[in-house]
Each structure stands twice: as structure tokens, then as C-alpha cells.
Amino acid sequence: MDTKQVVNIDQVKQINMAAVYRLIDKLGPISRVQIAQSSQLAGASITKITRQLLEAGLIAEVSQQQSTGGRRATSLMSRPHFRLATVRLGRGILDLAMYDLTGQVHQKESHTLGAQTQEQLLPELIDYIGTFLEKQHKNKPIALALTLSGLVSPSNGFVIYAPYYELKQCPLGQILEQQFKLPTYVGNDTRAMALAEHYFGQSVDISDSVLVSVHHGTSAGIIIDGQVFMHRNRDLAEIGHIQVDPLGERCHCGNIGCLETICSNPALLARARKLLSQGSISKLKPTDSIEVLYQLAAQADELCEMLVRQAARALGKTLASVVNLLNPQVILISGEICLAQAIVFEEIHKSISHQALSSFAQQLEIRAAHYQNNPTVGGLALIKRAMLNGELLMQIIEQHSH
Numbered sequence: 001m002d003t004k005q006v007v008n009i010d011q012v013k014q015i016n017m018a019a020v021y022r023l024i025d026k027l028g029p030i031s032r033v034q035i036a037q038s039s040q041l042a043g044a045s046i047t048k049i050t051r052q053l054l055e056a057g058l059i060a061e062v063s064q065q066q067s068t069g070g071r072r073a074t075s076l077m078s079r080p081h082f083r084l085a086t087v088r089l090g091r092g093i094l095d096l097a098m099y100d101l102t103g104q105v106h107q108k109e110s111h112t113l114g115a116q117t118q119e120q121l122l123p124e125l126i127d128y129i130g131t132f133l134e135k136q137h138k139n140k141p142i143a144l145a146l147t148l149s150g151l152v153s154p155s156n157g158f159v160i161y162a163p164y165y166e167l168k169q170c171p172l173g174q175i176l177e178q179q180f181k182l183p184t185y186v187g188n189d190t191r192a193m194a195l196a197e198h199y200f201g202q203s204v205d206i207s208d209s210v211l212v213s214v215h216h217g218t219s220a221g222i223i224i225d226g227q228v229f230m231h232r233n234r235d236l237a238e239i240g241h242i243q244v245d246p247l248g249e250r251c252h253c254g255n256i257g258c259l260e261t262i263c264s265n266p267a268l269l270a271r272a273r274k275l276l277s278q279g280s281i282s283k284l285k286p287t288d289s290i291e292v293l294y295q296l297a298a299q300a301d302e303l304c305e306m307l308v309r310q311a312a313r314a315l316g317k318t319l320a321s322v323v324n325l326l327n328p329q330v331i332l333i334s335g336e337i338c339l340a341q342a343i344v345f346e347e348i349h350k351s352i353s354h355q356a357l358s359s360f361a362q363q364l365e366i367r368a369a370h371y372q373n374n375p376t377v378g379g380l381a382l383i384k385r386a387m388l389n390g391e392l393l394m395q396i397i398e399q400h401s402h
């Protein structure tokens with residue numbers, strides 16, 4: 001027998017449970033008969049699964065008037081009241097937020113971090129998360145998720161490399177799970193944000209999309225068929241290190257002329273300051289922030305507009321290759337770069353229409369991401385995914401039955 005056909009019985013349980021939960025979550029209130037019709041599972045299986053979900057408090061029964069009038073039928077709905085603890089580890093900043101499953105925020109806070117190495121970071125991180133969790137004594141969260149900029153093995157929360165804190169081969173997911181005794185998910189922040197846009201933001205009901213984040217670096221998250229596109233244990237979509245200028249500047253990765261050396265906030269500010277020091281005329285001052293640079297570009301300040309168009313062209317050139325490879329329906333752009341959205345999207349569209357297959361380019365839409373200043377929502381998406389694919393459902397039901 002082909003070993004690929006051998007499916008673990010727990011996996012079958014998880015797949016069926018997830019299928020039932022997804023239907024209830026998406027279509028509820030929904031009756032058991034309707035679940036049977038949509039899922040093609042046997043009535044007995046549905047009775048068993050819904051009983052387990054009810055006992056664990058994951059769904060609730062509601063009485064509903066049937067459309068034909070007459071007797072009331074019992075339907076099922078998901079219960080979104082569960083608290084989900086999310087953490088975004090940024091560059092010198094830690095954001096924490098407590099959500100429920102509808103995406104509503106119940107509490108949030110931010111802290112600056114002094115840590116610069118793995119040894120300094122871990123105690124500081126555990127301290128802040130621990131204090132945050134202690135405040136939730138009445139509403140203990142069902143899971144914890146952390147997102148960060150770096151390469152992460154998503155199946156086990158193993159951080160392969162995160163440059164800012166010099167994290168290397170760090171089993172962060174395991175450390176947090178043991179510390180806080182909660183199912184824990186750790187993921188790359190841009191990949192998680194792409195998923196958040198798909199669940200709650202600008203790419204709901206769109207099966208294939210790419211989120212491009214332009215901040216300190218330039219990175220992407222790819223959604224294919226409603227799932228984050230990734231390898232089992234290796235990261236991908238590091239578009240910031242695709243070469244766009246063979247004669248360009250050296251990138252921190254060691255190569256020359258990567259997209260990030262042209263289209264990232266620090267690169268843009270550095271170019272602007274260099275030109276200002278050489279006597280270029282602009283309303284921009286050397287001490288101004290990236291927001292001011294993009295705002296001035298949108299107001300047709302010549303220097304700022306030239307720099308932003310140049311960056312957007314480089315981004316568009318890279319995205320043209322992405323379009324040829326993946327043919328997404330939508331590309332979402334996140335970051336302060338959206339403050340100059342009109343000229344940025346114009347340049348991206350131009351590059352894509354020149355360099356991508358015309359049938360792909362014509363159907364493509366470019367939109368600003370919905371979540372521009374909400375870094376913890378990526379963690380929420382990681383937990384939501386674990387609910388919808390059954391992984392977390394199984395853990396909650398198991399805890400409940402002990």
C-alpha cells in the first residue's frame with residue numbers, strides 16, 4: 001500500500017471536525033441537516049462532532065423560526081467570546097493585544113524594548129507577556145500567537161533567523177508554550193498579515209492575493225487558494241532581496257541592488273538626505289520622517305515625488321515577476337508608502353502592464369491593505385487559522401475532556 005494513502009485517524013477526526021466548525025462559523029445559525037447536506041458527512045458523525053463542540057463551549061444551540069413558519073428548529077452557531085492573546089515583536093517595540101474570535105480588541109498595550117540580543121530579549125519578552133496574561137484573570141485566553149520579522153518555521157514556531165535581535169535557531173514557540181501553558185503559534189509578520197487581510201480585511205473572499213509590506217524592509221505574504229503559501233519547514237517570498245539594480249548599492253544580505261536597497265523606508269530616507277546634502281531643493285528637511293516624505297511626494301514636491309516614483313517603479317518591476325509567477329487576483333500594499341498611493345499605484349500598474357503577461361495584468365487589482373497600523377492582527381490570524389483547520393479545536397476539546 002502506498003504510504004501516502006495511510007492517513008492517521010486523528011487527522012481524519014481533525015479534518016471532519018474542522019469542516020463542521022467552518023460551516024457553523026461561516027453560515028451559522030445552521031441546522032444539523034444543512035451541515036449534513038453541505039459537508040457530505042454522515043448524520044451520526046455530525047451528531048458526535050457537534051456534541052463535542054457544544055460540550056467544549058465552542059458552539060451554541062439557538063432556537064430559530066423556520067422560514068416556512070410552524071415549529072421552531074434548533075440551529076448551531078459558533079461562539080466568538082474566546083480570548084486570544086497576540087504579540088507582535090517589532091524593532092525595539094512590543095505590541096500586545098487581546099482579541100476575541102470576531103476580531104474585536106478588548107485590551108492592548110505597547111512597550112519599548114531595550115533588548116538587542118537573544119539572551120536579553122527572552123527574559124524581557126516573557127516578563128511582558130506574563131504580566132499581560134495575568135491581567136486577564138477572568139478571561140483566560142485559549143491561545144497565544146507571536147509574529148515577528150524574520151524567517152520562521154511555521155509548523156513549530158522555530159525562529160531560524162531574525163536579524164534585529166540576533167535570533168538564530170531559537171525554539172521560541174516551544175519556549176513560550178512551556179512558559180505560559182497555552183497553545184502557541186509563532187509566525188513571520190508579513191505572512192500573518194496577508195492571512196489577516198484574507199480573514200478580516202481587503203482580500204476576504206479572494207482566493208489568490210499577495211500582500212507587500214514596505215517598512216524597514218520589503219517583504220511579501222502570498223495567499224493561494226485561501227492558504228498562506230509556504231513550505232513545510234522553510235520560509236519563502238523574500239521579495240526584498242530580488243535584485244532590481246545590478247549596479248546598485250550593497251544590501252545588508254550581502255548582495256547588490258536588492259529591492260530593499262531602493263524600496264524601503266530607510267533606503268528612501270537615506271537617498272533623500274544624500275540629495276538634500278548635495279543641494280537639492282525640496283520642502284523636505286533632513287530630520288523629517290518617512291511620513292513627511294511620502295506626504296510631500298503626494299503634494300508633488302519634485303524631489304520627494306521623483307524618489308517615491310523611482311522606488312515604486314522598482315517595486316512594480318519585482319511585482320511584474322510575481323504576477324507572471326502567481327497570477328494573483330489582488331496585490332495589497334501596506335506601509336507608509338500608501339500615503340502617496342496615487343503615484344505609487346500608477347507606477348506599479350505601469351511596470352506591471354509593461355512587464356507582466358497582459359492577460360494576467362488586466363485582471364489584477366492593486367489595493368491599499370486594510371490593516372496599516374495594527375501589527376497584532378497577524379497573531380489573531382494565526383490563531384483563527386488554527387481554529388479553522390481544526391488544530392486548536394482538537395486541543396481545546398482534549399483539554400475539556402480531561
Ligand SMILES: [Zn+2]
Pocket residue numbers: 240241242251252253254255258260
Ligand atoms: Zn538583499
